[in-house]
Every structure is written in C-alpha cells, then in structure tokens.
Amino acid sequence: MEGSATNPSTNPGQALCPAVFIAAPASGQGKTTVTAALARLLRNQGKIVRVFKTGPDYLDPLVLAQASGQPVDQLDLWMAGEAYCRQRLFEAARDADLIIVEGAMGLFDGEPSSADLAARFNLPMVIVMDVKGMAQTAAALVTGMANFRDDVTIAGLIANACASQRHRELIESALPDTLPLLATLPRDPELALPERHLGLVQADEIRDELEGRFEAGARVLQTAGLAEKLMQLPPVTFLAPVNETTKPPRALDGVTIGVARDAAFSFIYQANLDLLQTMGADLRFFSPVYDSELPACEALWLPGGYPELYGSQLAANHPMKAAIQTFFAADNPILAECGGLLYCLETLTDYDGQTHEMLGLLSGQGAMRGRRGCQGMQTAHLPEGPIRGHAHHRSVSQGTPDPIAYGQRQRHPAPGEAIFRERRLTASYLHLYFPNNPAAVAKLFVKEPAGAERQPIQGA
Structure with a gap:
C-alpha cells in the first residue's frame, strides 16, 4: 500500500504516517517503560504500531517487540547510515498507523544524538522525565530542551514518577502552552521494567511478568488519552532513499x-x-x-x-x-x-x-x-x-x-x-x-x- 492506513499517499516515493520520537534528558527516565506501554495500548486498540530503537541496543528491542507484536529494528546514523534508516522508516510508514522511535541516553547526548536522528527525519519529540523531587523545575528543563535547537520540535512532556494530582498541577501550570503535559505515570514499581547489569532483563526470561507491566502501563496511558493525542499530530512525510539501496550480494548461497x-x-x-x-x-x-x-x-x-x-x-x-x-x-x-x-x-x-x-x-x-x-x-x-x-x-x-x-x-x-x-x-x-x-x-x-x-x- 502507498502510505499508512490513516494517511495514504499517491506518491510511490513517499509515505505519510503519524510518528513520535520518545526522548529524555538522561538515561533511566523511563523511556522504554513508556514506549512499551504506548505500543501495547495501540496494539490493544487494533492499530499497527512500528517501533524503532535508537543506537546499539539488544535488550530494549526484544521488550518492545513483545509489547508491539511487531519486529523492532535499530536506527543509528553512524553505525547503519542515513540511507538504511530512511529505508526502514519508509517501509514502516507504508503500513503502520503510528511509528514510535525510542531514543538513547539524553536527547542531545552522543554524536550523532537522538536529536540528530529526529531532526534528520522531521520526527516530533516527546520528552519522558522522571519528576521525582521536582515540580516547576521539570517545566523549566523541558522548556530549555525545546529551545536548545531550532531544528527539533518537542510536542510535549510525559511526567514519570508523578506523586499526586497536585504534583501534576504544579508541573502543568508552569509549562508554556506550546509544551503540553501529555500524560503522567505514577510512582509504581509494578510499571517499571526489571533491570540487571548491561540493561533490562531479557524478555524471554520474564515474558509473563512483562505482559502484566505492559497492560498496567497501557491502562494508565489510556486514561490520559495519550494515543489519541499522538495520532492527532500532523503526519510525517517519509521519503524513499534517493538512490535505491544496493541489494547485498548472494555471497552465502548454500552456506x-x-x-x-x-x-x-x-x-x-x-x-x-x-x-x-x-x-x-x-x-x-x-x-x-x-x-x-x-x-x-x-x-x-x-x-x-x-x-x-x-x-x-x-x-x-x-x-x-x-x-x-x-x-x-x-x-x-x-x-x-x-x-x-x-x-x-x-x-x-x-x-x-x-x-x-x-x-x-x-x-x-x-x-x-x-x-x-x-x-x-x-x-x-x-x-x-x-x-x-x-x-x-x-x-x-x-x-x-x-x-x-x-x-x-x-x-x-x-x-x-x-x-x-x-x-x-x-x-x-x-x-x-x-x-x-x-x-x-x-x-x-x-x-x-x-x-x-x-x-x-x-x-x-
């Protein structure tokens, strides 16, 4: 098909699809927890959601694949190259209802950074921030991130580890109108994904436990109406690579x-x-x-x-x-x-x-x-x-x-x-x-x- 189910395109060299880049000011803020919960929510709603993970990561993609029911690939401008990333996004946009890209580390960290990838493909960013121990300062931080580069669009904030309704109100009242508070997640250890050295615990080891956490997170995000808010973002135009990606040689036939x-x-x-x-x-x-x-x-x-x-x-x-x-x-x-x-x-x-x-x-x-x-x-x-x-x-x-x-x-x-x-x-x-x-x-x-x-x- 030419374009996603919700935003068809008549141009075979482009595909239109709503998309969002899940980023954070640092590691450990809850990006994967939010991305997995959002993917499961959309899947429960009967939508096709394609998830990508920024950078070299093995563990998060396995978790996200279980949550979304779709394969999860890495996107990295240095390791894979721009043409490869463009091809993967273009292919996903042709049949997805929403594309989610999860960032790595802080959104401006590394060369190339998550922000570089988002800017290259015009992906609106949503900031996930652990707001424990802060209120209006969370608004100040996300406002600063939104103004740090003029080639990056930040569509809003998801406040993780939010303590109460009053805590939410303090953050929301300090945000400018251009940076809405899209959702909050409570301080609930049942929502977080289990970790060990080198990263998350492997999905195959705790599949049943992950299912419970996905569904619990999906319920929280459903109450916030997050899926509907993101689906209403202007669709992103994904272009096919200018030069068709060269097919690899059949050098392993019979091996x-x-x-x-x-x-x-x-x-x-x-x-x-x-x-x-x-x-x-x-x-x-x-x-x-x-x-x-x-x-x-x-x-x-x-x-x-x-x-x-x-x-x-x-x-x-x-x-x-x-x-x-x-x-x-x-x-x-x-x-x-x-x-x-x-x-x-x-x-x-x-x-x-x-x-x-x-x-x-x-x-x-x-x-x-x-x-x-x-x-x-x-x-x-x-x-x-x-x-x-x-x-x-x-x-x-x-x-x-x-x-x-x-x-x-x-x-x-x-x-x-x-x-x-x-x-x-x-x-x-x-x-x-x-x-x-x-x-x-x-x-x-x-x-x-x-x-x-x-x-x-x-x-x-």
Whole structure:
C-alpha cells in the first residue's frame, strides 16, 4: 500500500504516517517503560504500531517487540547510515498507523544524538522525565530542551514518577502552552521494567511478568488519552532513499550458519539475521547451554549475551564443548562477539568469584568486574574489510594472544577493542553491525579452499 492506513499517499516515493520520537534528558527516565506501554495500548486498540530503537541496543528491542507484536529494528546514523534508516522508516510508514522511535541516553547526548536522528527525519519529540523531587523545575528543563535547537520540535512532556494530582498541577501550570503535559505515570514499581547489569532483563526470561507491566502501563496511558493525542499530530512525510539501496550480494548461497541463541547468547541484531538470510545463508539456531551437539553447518556465530550467568552450565556441557572444539580444529569459520569471546577463552570467572572452564579455543582468561564497563562505537578493520559496530561489556580478558588489529574508536584516538584471530576464529568484544559492510561479513562466514590466502580489501 502507498502510505499508512490513516494517511495514504499517491506518491510511490513517499509515505505519510503519524510518528513520535520518545526522548529524555538522561538515561533511566523511563523511556522504554513508556514506549512499551504506548505500543501495547495501540496494539490493544487494533492499530499497527512500528517501533524503532535508537543506537546499539539488544535488550530494549526484544521488550518492545513483545509489547508491539511487531519486529523492532535499530536506527543509528553512524553505525547503519542515513540511507538504511530512511529505508526502514519508509517501509514502516507504508503500513503502520503510528511509528514510535525510542531514543538513547539524553536527547542531545552522543554524536550523532537522538536529536540528530529526529531532526534528520522531521520526527516530533516527546520528552519522558522522571519528576521525582521536582515540580516547576521539570517545566523549566523541558522548556530549555525545546529551545536548545531550532531544528527539533518537542510536542510535549510525559511526567514519570508523578506523586499526586497536585504534583501534576504544579508541573502543568508552569509549562508554556506550546509544551503540553501529555500524560503522567505514577510512582509504581509494578510499571517499571526489571533491570540487571548491561540493561533490562531479557524478555524471554520474564515474558509473563512483562505482559502484566505492559497492560498496567497501557491502562494508565489510556486514561490520559495519550494515543489519541499522538495520532492527532500532523503526519510525517517519509521519503524513499534517493538512490535505491544496493541489494547485498548472494555471497552465502548454500552456506549454513549455526547461530548460538539462548539465555546466555542473545545479543543479536535482527538486522544481522535478516542480512545473512538475504545473502543466501541458512540459519540454524542452537543452545550452548542445553544442546549436546551442533547443527549441521559450515560456520558458527557466537554472539554476545550473559555467559557469566550460565558459567557452570556452559562448563558442564562437555559434549557441546567438544563439538565446537572439533569444529574449530577443522578450520571452519567462527565469529565470536563479546560474550562469545569469553566463551572461547580458557576460563571465565563470574561475579561470585567462581571460575568456569570454557572452550579454550583462544588462550586467556575472562573475568567479570564491577558496574564500570567499556562501551562505544568502533570500526573493526578486519582483513575482510571494515565493519562498524560497538562495544558494551563489564568484563576483562587477560593472557590473550597478540591481536591482529584494534577497533578504531568513532571520535577518540586511543586504540579500541582488541581483535583476535586463531585459525578461522575471529573474536573480539566488538558487536558488529552486519548491514554496514555485507561483503566483508560474508567473507567471515565462508570457508576458503585449502591454500587460499586472504587479502585485505583495499582501503581497509
């Protein structure tokens, strides 16, 4: 169809759809709680809502996908590129009743920031703010944010953790007419989404609990009439990319890739899976925690996740460890990212100080550390070509071999994450965003003929 159900367009190069960007002055204000509740409210009303998450995030999209009943993709101007973001928004606008984009960190934080993304695609922003301990000051802060840049439109405020009707009145009376108080959420722990180190608790672990929280949040927002207010915003015009996005090569035709996916290994971009399949790969999922053998495959992908929470089970699963060790010894391609890297080391020490024996494909020991961690956008300059991605971990590794390269940080000259290669294993703390360089990604998963020598791509 050409345009959304509520705002059709006769121009095949554009689609009209109401849209809103959920932002905040800082992390921890309740953006995901509000976004999930709004998505569930619209879903309950029979509407198609498409949700996107700004930046490199694995956990929030799984929660938002459960709330909305639709797939949730990441949008990032640096990691994915403007053309990719434009294409995804255009496709969503053709069949959605409302598009919601959830921001990351504070709305002006980072380069590019949430505000940059909203400005690029003319998305009106709604500010979610935890107003505990303030009243008129909340109005002052959101007014300041609205006036900070002239290329960003802020449509109103959602006050989270609002204590009472009087608290609401104090905030609302201090807001200018151009910045309405769209809704308030009470101080209710039953509405908040459970968290652990690295972010939210994974959706698959608490699906039933999340359902209750989604529905409770939806009821609050329904009382406020938030869905109706947002649906009345002027529709946004989403344009198709000027040049049609180049289709990735069918470089993985006939290649079967085993993908580790369970509670210990779940940090997987849906866009990465989609790209592998578009390039012809057959994906077969398996669990290093529970399965005793690998699926029949020519390559493995060990993504990030929480191996530290399942260290004893991973260590005790000797048949799976032996299968992966045999696969590695046969010089089959393996990509291991972050948690996958830890799994490939000799040992992993968890937060309780317990040390578990891992695969031993790569020399070295991994250990969890406190809440301080490493994160940031980086480019992995691999022999196959440069691939953008990010790092986000609270562990350290030592005793590892010399790396073949280091990640290049987005805006800092210091070396980024070490990148290791042992036989056909490529391992790093970096989480790669495959659509950034499909041709290079394909080379990571293809087993080359005996005697073939891999050459770096020019300019890598």
